[in-house]
Amino acid sequence: MKTRSLLYVIMLATIVLASCAPAATAPAACTSDPAGCAKIPAGQTIRIGMGAPMTGDNAQFGIDISQGAKIAVTDAGNLQGWKFELVTQDDGGTGEGGAAVANKLVADPTVVAIEGHIFSGATAAAIPIYEKAMIPMLSPSATNPDLTKPDPKTGVVNKVFNRIPFTDAQQGKFAAQYLASKLNVKKLAILHDGQAYGKGLAEVVQSTFSSLGTVTSFDAITPAESDYTAVLSKVAANKPDAIFYGGYVAEAVVLVNELKQTGLTNTIFFGDDGTFGADFITRTGANGEGAYATALIAPSSPAKDKFDAAYLAAYGKPAGTLSPYTWNAYDAAAALISVVKAVAIKGDDGSLYVPRTAMVNGVRRLSNYQGISGVFTCDANGECNSSGPVFFMVQNGKWVEAPK
Amino acid sequence: MVGQPTNHEKSPCMSVSKNITLQSTLNAGRVIRVVLGVLVSAYLTWRLIDVIVIERTYGPDTWLKFAISGLILGGLYALIAIGYTLVYGILSMINFAHGEVMMLGCFGGYFVFEALNAIPAPSATDPKLNFLNAPPVLSVILAFLVGMSVSALAGYFLEKIAYRPLRIAPRLIPLISAIGSSIFLQNAGEVMFGPQRRSYTNPVLFSRGAGWTIDVAGNPVVITYTGVLTFILSIILMIGLYTLVQRTKLGRSMRAVAHDKRTAALMGIDVNDVISKTFIISGALAGAAGVMFGIHLGIVYYYVGFLPGIKAFTAAVFGGIGNIPGAMVGGLLLGSIESLGPAALNIDFQLKDVIAFAILILVLLFRPSGLLGQVLSEEKV
Numbered sequence: 050m051k052t053r054s055l056l057y058v059i060m061l062a063t064i065v066l067a068s069c070a071p072a073a074t075a076p077a078a079c080t081s082d083p084a085g086c087a088k089i090p091a092g093q094t095i096r097i098g099m100g101a102p103m104t105g106d107n108a109q110f111g112i113d114i115s116q117g118a119k120i121a122v123t124d125a126g127n128l129q130g131w132k133f134e135l136v137t138q139d140d141g142g143t144g145e146g147g148a149a150v151a152n153k154l155v156a157d158p159t160v161v162a163i164e165g166h167i168f169s170g171a172t173a174a175a176i177p178i179y180e181k182a183m184i185p186m187l188s189p190s191a192t193n194p195d196l197t198k199p200d201p202k203t204g205v206v207n208k209v210f211n212r213i214p215f216t217d218a219q220q221g222k223f224a225a226q227y228l229a230s231k232l233n234v235k236k237l238a239i240l241h242d243g244q245a246y247g248k249g250l251a252e253v254v255q256s257t258f259s260s261l262g263t264v265t266s267f268d269a270i271t272p273a274e275s276d277y278t279a280v281l282s283k284v285a286a287n288k289p290d291a292i293f294y295g296g297y298v299a300e301a302v303v304l305v306n307e308l309k310q311t312g313l314t315n316t317i318f319f320g321d322d323g324t325f326g327a328d329f330i331t332r333t334g335a336n337g338e339g340a341y342a343t344a345l346i347a348p349s350s351p352a353k354d355k356f357d358a359a360y361l362a363a364y365g366k367p368a369g370t371l372s373p374y375t376w377n378a379y380d381a382a383a384a385l386i387s388v389v390k391a392v393a394i395k396g397d398d399g400s401l402y403v404p405r406t407a408m409v410n411g412v413r414r415l416s417n418y419q420g421i422s423g424v425f426t427c428d429a430n431g432e433c434n435s436s437g438p439v440f441f442m443v444q445n446g447k448w449v450e451a452p453k
Numbered sequence: 454m455v456g457q458p459t460n461h462e463k464s465p466c467m468s469v470s471k472n473i474t475l476q477s478t479l480n481a482g483r484v485i486r487v488v489l490g491v492l493v494s495a496y497l498t499w500r501l502i503d504v505i506v507i508e509r510t511y512g513p514d515t516w517l518k519f520a521i522s523g524l525i526l527g528g529l530y531a532l533i534a535i536g537y538t539l540v541y542g543i544l545s546m547i548n549f550a551h552g553e554v555m556m557l558g559c560f561g562g563y564f565v566f567e568a569l570n571a572i573p574a575p576s577a578t579d580p581k582l583n584f585l586n587a588p589p590v591l592s593v594i595l596a597f598l599v600g601m602s603v604s605a606l607a608g609y610f611l612e613k614i615a616y617r618p619l620r621i622a623p624r625l626i627p628l629i630s631a632i633g634s635s636i637f638l639q640n641a642g643e644v645m646f647g648p649q650r651r652s653y654t655n656p657v658l659f660s661r662g663a664g665w666t667i668d669v670a671g672n673p674v675v676i677t678y679t680g681v682l683t684f685i686l687s688i689i690l691m692i693g694l695y696t697l698v699q700r701t702k703l704g705r706s707m708r709a710v711a712h713d714k715r716t717a718a719l720m721g722i723d724v725n726d727v728i729s730k731t732f733i734i735s736g737a738l739a740g741a742a743g744v745m746f747g748i749h750l751g752i753v754y755y756y757v758g759f760l761p762g763i764k765a766f767t768a769a770v771f772g773g774i775g776n777i778p779g780a781m782v783g784g785l786l787l788g789s790i791e792s793l794g795p796a797a798l799n800i801d802f803q804l805k806d807v808i809a810f811a812i813l814i815l816v817l818l819f820r821p822s823g824l825l826g827q828v829l830s831e832e833k834v
Contacts, residue, residue, distance in 0.1 A: 104648045169601060243803060269803035274760065275750040276526060278800045279792040283516035286511050299650065307749060309662040310675045330654055336662070 056150045076394045076402055078123035084405035086184035087161045091399045095135035096185075097122070097157045097385055098112035100150035100166035100175060106299035109328050111139070112370035114189055117378030118164055120359050125386040131401050135159065135385055140171045141299075144245075147171025160184065161403045162385040163411065164378070168215075169193035169246040172210070177354060179348055181207045183405040185384050185412040187433075188212040189377035192220060192322065193249050197430040211412055213377050213384075213422065217246070220321060220343055220438045221253025228291055228319060229261035229438055231452070238289035240280070240304065240315075241267040242296035250321055251295035258293075265289045272300055272345035277422045281311035291317035298324045302332040305340060317341065322438070327370045330446055341451060344373030347422045356421055370448075380420030388412050486818060493815060500798045511796060514672040519792045525680045525749065527788020528687030532742040533765035534772070534780035535694060536608075536735030542775040543731050546624065549631035550611055551739055552762020553638035558604035558740025559753045560646060567656050569595070573621030589656035592756040593682075593748070600744035601737040607638075608736025609729055619727070635762075650754040653747040654677070661751050675779040679749040690741055691781050694734070698777060707731055711775070763790075764809075771813050773826020782825055787813075 079086035080263045089095055099118065103110030115137045123367055138153060140146035144327065145217040145264045147166050154160050155178055163179060163186040169188040179186055186209050194216045199206045228234040237258050241251035247270070255264050265287035270277055281304065292313070294301055302322040308316060318331075318340040325342035333340070345371070347353050360368040368375040388411035415427045427433035440451040504510050513517075533555055540548040569592050572584035584592070615634045619627045655661055664677035698704035707728045709717040718724050746761070747753050772783025787807060787809055794808040795801065816824060 106648075106650060108649070270802065271803060271806065273756075275752045275757070276522065276745070277796070278522040279519055279805070282515055282522065283511070284794060285518070285804060286515040303750075303752065306661065310664065310677050310680075311672060312514075312675065332650070 053056065053235070058144045061298055067097060071267075076396050078357040078394055078404045078407070079402050082404040082406045084409075086402040086404050086430055087185065087408075088396075089131060089159045089161075089401040089403070091130070091401075092433065093159055094132050095128065095161055095381060095393075095403070096134050096136050096157065097390060098150075098154040098157075098160045098163045098165070099137045100137060100140040100147055100154070100163070100171055102168060102171075103137060103139040104264070107142050107168070107297050108299075108369045109326050110142075110190065110374070110437050111137070113326075114164075114374050114378040114418060117189075117360065117366050117368065117375040118382035120363065121379045121382035121386065125383065125390075128390050129395055133389075135164070135382065137254075140166055140175075140400075141169055142168035144174035145171050147174040148178065154180065155182040156185065159407075161346045161389055161408060162187070163191065164381045164385060166191060168293060169249075170198065170221075170244055172196055173245055176210050180371075181209050183409055184209060185409045186210045186382045187412055188214075190214055190322075190372075193246050194218040194253075195245075197432050199356065208431045209409055211415070211427050211433055213381055213420070213425055213433050214322075214374070215409075215436070216433050217250040217321075218253055218433070219248050219434075222257050223303075223438050224252045224293065224319065224321070224343065224440070225257035227263060227451075228293065228438050231256065232291065232317060232319075234290040234317065235262045236264050236291075236293045237262060237289065238284045239267045240284070240292060240294045240296075240339070242271055242300055244296070247294075247296035247321075247324065249295070251420065253294050256294070265390045268396035270300060270304075271295070271306055273302075273305060276307075279306050279323065281307055281313060285312040285316075289313075289316055291319055293319045294324065295321055296301050296323060296341075298329050298332075302329060304394040305333045306336050308336065323375050325373045325441060325448065327366075330443060330448070333443075336371045337443045338445075339443060341383075341440055341442045342448070342449070344441050345377065345422060347376040347436075348449065350421065353421045376420075376422040378420050380418075380425075384415060384418050384420065384425075385412065387418070388415070393447065403439060409444065458785040463752060468680055476752045479656065482522045484747040486507065490815070497798065504564070504797055508527070510573070510671060510799065512670050514669040514674050515796075516793075517669055517674050519796055520789070521674075521680060523789035523792030525683050526783065526791065527647040527785035528684050529742050529746055529761065529784075530765045530768045530788050531781045531784025532687055532738045532745075533708050533761055534689060534741045534769040534784040535691070538772075538775055538780040539707075539731050539735045541709065541769070542777075543728055544616070544620075544627075546616070547631065547766065548611075548732075548735075549618075549628070549762070549766075550615070550634040552636055552758035552760075552765070553635050554604050554736050554758070555739040555743040555761060556642060556753075556755065556758030557607045557638070557745045558600040558736075558743030559618070559757055560642070560743075561603035561740065562600035562744035562747050563651060563653055565596040565654075566592065568770045570654050576789070577655040586656050586658070592656050594746075597744050598726070601740040603691060604731045604743060608739070612729060612732040617728075618779065628807060633805060638758070639755055646755055648755065651657050651754060653698025653751045655748055655751075657736060660747065660750065677749070678825050683745040683749045686745060690738060693832060694738065697774045703727070712775035767810065767813055769783075771816060773823030776823065776826050779823055785822075801804065 102108055105110040108182050118135050122135050125133050138152040156233040165176055165188055167190050173384055180390045191212055192214050196210055239255055241247040255267055258264055266284055268280055270280055272318050301320050320342040322343040325344045326422055330337055357368050392407040392411050393401055398403050413427055423436045425433040439450045440449040484718045508685045536551050569584045574584045574587040616627050617628045619630055635791050661679055664675045666673045666675050706722045709722055710724055710727045712723055768783035768787040769780045772779030790812055791809050
């Protein structure tokens with residue numbers, strides 16, 4: 050009996066002593082941070098995640114943006130010995146893909162921030178997942194206005210999502226005004242692909258244009274089909290001056306190629322930032338002449354020239370040809386990296402600690418950040434827009450800036 | 454159908470009431486179906502009258518355009534549907550990989566056009582001419598031959614590898630094998646050809662969108678060359694197939710095997726050979742449909758066979774699975790309903806698939822064997 054109770058006392062003492070180990074290795078900022086810290090051990094990289102469509106019809110966007118971001122990562126150098134790394138995951142641009150990628154990235158403890166996602170549908174699905182894990186997002190291209198609006202159930206705006214590009218509310222408004230005033234369009238037919246981005250944009254154009262002219266028809270097409278002649282025939286019955294299409298390049302190409310045979314020969318095709326890019330021109334050829342789309346153009350500066358040269362040298366194509374967001378891609382990555390550099394703390398145990406709430410707040414409070422695409426300041430809802438939409442048209446097989 | 458009543462009855466009296474309850478349940482069901490049918494037909498007719506006569510939403514030129522789109526697409530669905538019907542008639546299984554067979558034929562034609570496009574054949578008048586355009590008709594014929602051969606071979610090997618070993622297995626197993634083959638071929642296509650969509654390079658004579666412009670009620674309607682080619686070729690192939698099945702020895706063997714495999718074998722028909730030949734023929738038709746798809750609509754990628762495959766299967770069931778004229782009629786009708794339906798009923802074009810499938814369900818409610826199908830005998834079922 051006595052030996053057994055002695056054994057118990059010794060075991061208890063060992064446990065108590067063991068728990069009073071040398072002082073906790075995490076810095077004080079981590080214990081006070083409600084969401085904890087990302088811990089990056091020595092020898093590993095600080096990861097910035099990205100969810101983008103890397104394969105399939107819209108791969109040009111994912112490829113272009115990840116390439117622009119990679120240049121920023123290289124330019125960032127290292128932070129007290131830790132290098133940065135861009136981790137790109139293919140989300141296909143869809144909601145299901147976005148959620149799957151978000152879950153994957155959240156499970157990686159060395160991911161400190163997300164550049165993305167790239168498509169609005171995927172972003173909408175991913176935001177709740179990142180909000181729970183308190184990982185900040187800075188998207189170079191997700192333009193749907195609802196992403197920064199309050200949650201209809203809670204009435205509160207999410208804390209983690211921020212974006213640099215203009216919203217579709219602006220794009221739609223400017224597009225409708227451009228159509229009415231610069232292109233003298235009186236009758237506009239609107240088509241969209243039924244998805245978050247395309248439909249949202251089409252609805253904005255519809256509401257703005259209704260006061261400037263007549264909207265002859267508002268129709269949805271089913272994505273991934275090859276024959277839209279029936280819908281186009283219906284649109285042609287009302288003889289519109291122009292067609293506005295909200296959606297991505299895969300369907301836009303099919304529509305443009307079928308305009309002539311459905312009687313819409315002289316109708317202007319007005320796309321959006323999802324239909325811009327080299328792919329549109331290659332797949333429409335002569336049929337695409339005179340089509341419009343939205344893009345961003347970064348103002349000329351030494352920083353832009355340096356980036357353009359680096360992009361061309363690394364990837365063989367000029368920046369801004371595959372998608373409109375190459376400069377935004379660089380800026381988003383560079384901005385995220387600057388916030389990491391500001392809040393990261395090197396712990397006593399040789400690991401790097403990045404407090405998550407500090408990261409989220411740091412990105413949301415970006416102010417007067419000098420990017421290539423402009424100067425941006427994020428507001429309380431996460432809108433950091435640096436520049437407005439610029440319209441481009443296809444002329445002689447190239448995208449050129451449309452007359453202002 | 455007054456068999457052993459297996460469902461519970463509430464009447465205290467026993468066997469007589471059981472039969473009466475079952476019969477009255479069936480009658481009630483029939484009455485409900487008839488009432489539903491009358492209501493839906495009345496609604497559809499009213500909408501049709503509204504759109505065509507009262508409001509005149511669309512002029513005759515637009516209706517013609519809808520009809521043209523529908524017939525061309527319908528012809529393509531019909532060709533693929535024949536493939537489904539042939540295989541079902543012979544083997545009583547649905548060849549779900551048939552859409553992918555069409556995809557392979559589509560790629561076959563694509564590569565032929567690309568190869569011919571790269572061969573220069575300068576002539577006296579045009580130094581930049583290439584082999585594609587020098588004899589354009591020959592190029593198209595070559596594309597069809599290659600496309601149809603590729604698909605025929607694909608069909609033959611599909612049967613040999615995925616279906617023949619499972620000939621004696623229960624009916625569900627070859628079905629699963631078919632679905633598996635479909636997924637396998639899709640992904641193999643993605644790995645071999647890449648995920649991006651490619652465009653068919655048509656000979657200039659048959660460029661997409663070009664055609665005759667006719668004047669209908671003051672508005673121009675374009676009848677494209679490729680559309681006419683597709684439709685006429687579909688009809689020719691359908692007539693050819695029907696003649697093959699009805700008039701030739703092989704056709705007679707096919708019909709015999711479809712009717713009763715064992716007796717056909719007893720009569721000296723090589724059943725395996727006939728089945729292989731059926732798959733080759735259905736594959737060739739799908740390949741032709743694939744090349745036409747590429748020439749007329751211009752898009753080819755690994756997933757291009759999925760949607761037409763499903764629609765064609767629906768068309769085959771619509772017309773009566775196992776019935777060849779049924780597949781033709783089903784295909785043409787389905788294509789027409791898809792194009793004309795939303796306009797005729799003044800419904801959003803986004804719902805065209807909903808309309809097509811709703812009509813399918815309605816038809817099957819009243820004629821479960823399809824439009825032209827005969828009630829299947831006990832053995833088949």
